[in-house]
Amino acid sequence: MDTHMLWLAGKEQEGHGDPISIEDPATGETFAICHTASQSDVEIAITSAHQAFESGVWSRASRHHRADVLEKCAVLLTDALPDLIPLESRQTGRVIREMNAQVPSLTRWFKYYASLLRVEERSVLPTVGKLHNFIDRVPLGVVVQITPFNHPLLIAVKKLAPALAAGNSVIIKPSELTPLTTLLLAKILQKAGIPDGVLSVLPGLGAVTGKALVEHPLVRKVDVTGGTEAGRAIGKIVGSNLAKYTAELGGKAPVIVFEKADIDMAVNGIAFGSFIASGQTCVASTRIIVQSTIINALLHKLKAKVESITQRMGDPSNKDSTMGPLISERQLRRVERLVEQAQEHRYAVPLVGGKRMTNRSNLDGFDFSKGYFFEPTVLVSTESQSVTKTSLWKEEAFGPVIVMATFEDEEEAISLANDTEFGLGAGIWTQDVSQAFRVSERIRAGITWVNTHHRNDPSSPWGGATNASGVGSENGVEAYHAYTTTKSTIINYASPEESLAADDWFGTMERVRYG
Numbered sequence: 362m363d364t365h366m367l368w369l370a371g372k373e374q375e376g377h378g379d380p381i382s383i384e385d386p387a388t389g390e391t392f393a394i395c396h397t398a399s400q401s402d403v404e405i406a407i408t409s410a411h412q413a414f415e416s417g418v419w420s421r422a423s424r425h426h427r428a429d430v431l432e433k434c435a436v437l438l439t440d441a442l443p444d445l446i447p448l449e450s451r452q453t454g455r456v457i458r459e460m461n462a463q464v465p466s467l468t469r470w471f472k473y474y475a476s477l478l479r480v481e482e483r484s485v486l487p488t489v490g491k492l493h494n495f496i497d498r499v500p501l502g503v504v505v506q507i508t509p510f511n512h513p514l515l516i517a518v519k520k521l522a523p524a525l526a527a528g529n530s531v532i533i534k535p536s537e538l539t540p541l542t543t544l545l546l547a548k549i550l551q552k553a554g555i556p557d558g559v560l561s562v563l564p565g566l567g568a569v570t571g572k573a574l575v576e577h578p579l580v581r582k583v584d585v586t587g588g589t590e591a592g593r594a595i596g597k598i599v600g601s602n603l604a605k606y607t608a609e610l611g612g613k614a615p616v617i618v619f620e621k622a623d624i625d626m627a628v629n630g631i632a633f634g635s636f637i638a639s640g641q642t643c644v645a646s647t648r649i650i651v652q653s654t655i656i657n658a659l660l661h662k663l664k665a666k667v668e669s670i671t672q673r674m675g676d677p678s679n680k681d682s683t684m685g686p687l688i689s690e691r692q693l694r695r696v697e698r699l700v701e702q703a704q705e706h707r708y709a710v711p712l713v714g715g716k717r718m719t720n721r722s723n724l725d726g727f728d729f730s731k732g733y734f735f736e737p738t739v740l741v742s743t744e745s746q747s748v749t750k751t752s753l754w755k756e757e758a759f760g761p762v763i764v765m766a767t768f769e770d771e772e773e774a775i776s777l778a779n780d781t782e783f784g785l786g787a788g789i790w791t792q793d794v795s796q797a798f799r800v801s802e803r804i805r806a807g808i809t810w811v812n813t814h815h816r817n818d819p820s821s822p823w824g825g826a827t828n829a830s831g832v833g834s835e836n837g838v839e840a841y842h843a844y845t846t847t848k849s850t851i852i853n854y855a856s857p858e859e860s861l862a863a864d865d866w867f868g869t870m871e872r873v874r875y876g
Contacts, residue, residue, distance in 0.1 A: 365395045365540070367402060367564065368547040370409035371557025376402055378565050381537050386454030386686040387677050387732040393452075395540050398563035403573040406561040410503045410530035411579050413558030420500050420528040424478040427526060430554040431475035435468035437549045445542055447678070449514055452539045454685040454732070455638055456677045467518040473819035474526035477841060490863075491855035498845035500528035501581040501605065505574045507567075507595070508543065509586050510536035510688050511641040511759075516586050517543050519835050522819070524584070525555065527844040532561045534571050538688055540564035567591065578602055582844065585609070586643075588757075589783075589829050596832070607833035607843055609824060611757045612643040612785035615778035616814070617768075617800065618659060620652040622790035626812060628662045631763070634788060634814035636670060636684055636737045640761035641692075643830075644786030644808065644815055648754060650777045653767040660712060660741065660765070667713045667737050674734070675724035682724060686733040687760055693717065693733040696760035700738065703751040707743045709764060714738030738762040749780065757783070771796070775803050784827035788814045807834065 365383075366373040376396030383393040398406070414420045419427070438445075442465055450460045481498075488494040506520045513535055524531050535543040540562070547562045563570055575583050576598050582605035585595055589611040599606045616634065618627045634646030651659055675682040687693045697717060703709040714736035718729040738761060742748040748764045768774040778787060787806035791797050797811045807826040810816060817823065817836075824834025833843055853860060 362391070363393045365393060365544055365564075367396050367398055368544050368560070368562040369398075369402065369406055370561060371551060371559075374402075376564070378402070378569060381564065381566075383452060383538075383541060384689070385451055385732075386688050387727075387734075389690075389731050389733070393541060395544075395564050397537070397565035398534075398570045398573075400569070400573045402563060403570060403577070406532050406563055407503055407574070407577050407579050409558040410532055410561065413556060414500070414502050414530045418556045419525075419530070419559045422528070424481070427528065428475040428478040431471045431478070431522065431526060433553040434550050434555075435471040435475075437553050438468050438471070438546075439465065441545070441549050445514065445545060448545065449542045450677055450685075452541050453510065453513065453638075454677055454688060456682045456685045457680055458682070459637065461680075463512070464514055467514060470518045470522040470819045474522045474841060477838065478526055488851065491853065491859065493852045493854055495850055497848045497850065498527070498842065499848045501844060501846060502529065503579050504529045504531055504582040504584065504844065505580050506531060506533045507571055507575075507583070507585040507587060508533060508535050510538040511638055513539040514542050514546060517546060519819075519823075519840075520584050520586075521550075521560075523840040524844045525559070527841055529582075529844055530559045532563060532574060534563050534565060534567075534574055537564060537566055571595075572598075575599055576602070580604055582606070592831060605843065607824075607835070607840075608831040609643065609785075609835060610829065610831040611783050612645070612825070612830055613648060613755070613757055613781045613783045614644050614646050614786040614788065614806070615648045615650055615781070615804070616646040616788035617774045617778055617790065618649065618651045618655070619774070619789075619791040619793065619796060620654045621793045621796065622655070622812075623792060624655060624659055624662060627790040628659065628666050630788065630790060630812070630814045631663060632666050632670065635763045636667075636761050637815065639685055639687055639735070640737075640763075641688060641759050642815070643757075645759075646788055646814055647758065647763050648778075648781075649763055649765045650774055651765060651767055652774070653769055656765075656767050660739075663739060664713050667739055670737050671714065673724050674718070674729075675722035676727040679725050679727070682722075684737060684761065687735055688733070690733055692759060693735060696735050696758055696762060699753050699756065699758050699760075700740070700762055703740055703748065703753045703764070706746065708746040708751045709740040709748040709753075710743055712739040712741050712765070714761075715740070735760055735762075739765060741765045742767075749777065755781065771800060775800060779803075779805050782827065782829040783825070785825040785830040786810070786815075
């Protein structure tokens with residue numbers, strides 16, 4: 362069994378916290394042990410990061426040098442794909458076909474922020490008088506990033522690329538469930554040229570390692586992806602230190618399917634948005650809102666699609682397997698409870714799915730009973746009750762479970778879509794462009810997709826429209842700016858004679874300047 366240490370100040374070091382077992386969610390077996398960071402380890406990491414920042418080895422390096430290093434990060438990340446992809450699949454349980462598609466795309470983030478460094482322009486402001494006032498963006502200092510279990514590498518890279526581009530020193534605390542690929546990523550970035558001390562990876566529990574990191578007074582920004590309650594708790598701590606804060610939190614994405622939609626396209630989109638990563642994404646399309654005139658046709662095709670996914674599930678390492686397990690037994694129990702509650706008072710009945718998988722795979726004979734597999738599930742309202750009254754309509758399940766509701770007109774569709782405390786992602790399916798514009802403007806979501814779902818690009822902001830879904834956004838120029846602060850420099854280029862004539866505040870002239 363492999364043992365993994367901390368990545369602390371540019372090298373592997375033992376952690377002084379309690380070690381954690383890393384489990385394969387597909388089999389329930391422990392396959393690795395990982396060191397964790399204690400309070401003393403956190404102190405060493407932050408001190409090292411602060412010293413590296415103050416030295417200027419990265420923070421004051423030229424933007425072209427930083428861009429060169431980020432581009433080399435992309436090259437070395439590509440070289441490491443044969444090691445990263447299977448490890449990412451094993452620790453998350455996600456099928457290899459998903460990782461083969463997702464992990465290679467991460468190079469785009471390093472390339473995007475490298476190019477941004479090369480083309481960024483600084484403002485010269487129209488200041489009155491013979492003054493040259495220009496604006497620079499300078500790094501914040503030591504920043505902490507807390508990443509979740511569902512997309513360990515993707516979310517780490519989304520946060521790291523703009524933070525490093527800006528010149529900060531970064532400490533990442535990955536999820537205690539999936540820390541291994543982030544530790545491997547740190548080694549890759551060091552080979553690319555990230556100086557020692559600029560990047561540390563500290564696995565550990567949120568209550569120990571995470572708390573010690575976010576409450577440290579030298580930390581100037583915290584960037585977290587996780588649950589809403591954890592995000593609120595971290596935000597209180599960060600606010601007391603007057604540090605910057607970005608949080609990408611919960612979601613309960615609505616998908617509206619209008620009668621003018623292409624039903625086959627919509628079914629494909631719903632299946633992808635709902636069951637990718639076994640539904641364990643913050644933008645999973647978990648509330649499907651369908652115009653009543655097409656509900657029967659859509660349910661017929663969706664049922665066939667979901668049954669096809671279920672029949673082709675198997676060993677996550679099998680390139681033909683369609684969907685993997687949930688991350689843990691705890692998460693499996695939560696999904697089971699929410700599905701059972703939805704059915705208790707006849708609010709909803711399963712169209713397909715609805716229970717834990719304990720059989721053997723039709724695809725390859727894989728034994729589902731040893732892992733945390735749950736069937737891809739569609740719940741629909743009963744004749745007498747509405748699924749909108751269930752906890753599944755309100756709470757983020759983080760599993761392969763969707764609920765269906767119907768509507769009669771646009772106003773009802775918009776009302777149902779906005780019937781949530783969350784506001785991260787949303788989808789609209791219609792071939793009517795005017796309708797797409799009208800409805801998208803009224804959906805409360807930071808990201809709205811039309812005739813697609815879960816599209817993500819380094820240039821496109823990714824964040825919520827409500828507090829329950831977070832603060833600020835990832836990606837794009839906005840994320841880079843969020844890892845900087847503005848520095849205004851004002852230079853007087855008037856001659857000494859002009860300056861003395863205009864700026865002798867305590868002289869005898871009647872007309873003096875102010876500002």
